[in-house]
Amino acid sequence: MQCTNCQTHIDTEIENLRYEHDRDRRKMEQEVSALAKDIAKVRAQAEDGFIDARHNREAIRARITRLELPA
Numbered sequence: 725m726q727c728t729n730c731q732t733h734i735d736t737e738i739e740n741l742r743y744e745h746d747r748d749r750r751k752m753e754q755e756v757s758a759l760a761k762d763i764a765k766v767r768a769q770a771e772d773g774f775i776d777a778r779h780n781r782e783a784i785r786a787r788i789t790r791l792e793l794p795a
Contacts, residue, residue: 752791755791756791759784759787759788759791762784762787763784766781766784
């Protein structure tokens, strides 16, 4: 049997971890959404012939790498 303070501490830590997880998930969702918009914009520009698609493809890959998506 655990003391009340220990259980309160555990409950607080669990809530903190949930908050951090949700915050990180929202941040990742925002970054992925922004990246998807950029990809769509680059595709449209490439189709119109306004940009060098190779350069932008490399920039997008670099951004995806920086996201550090979980496996």
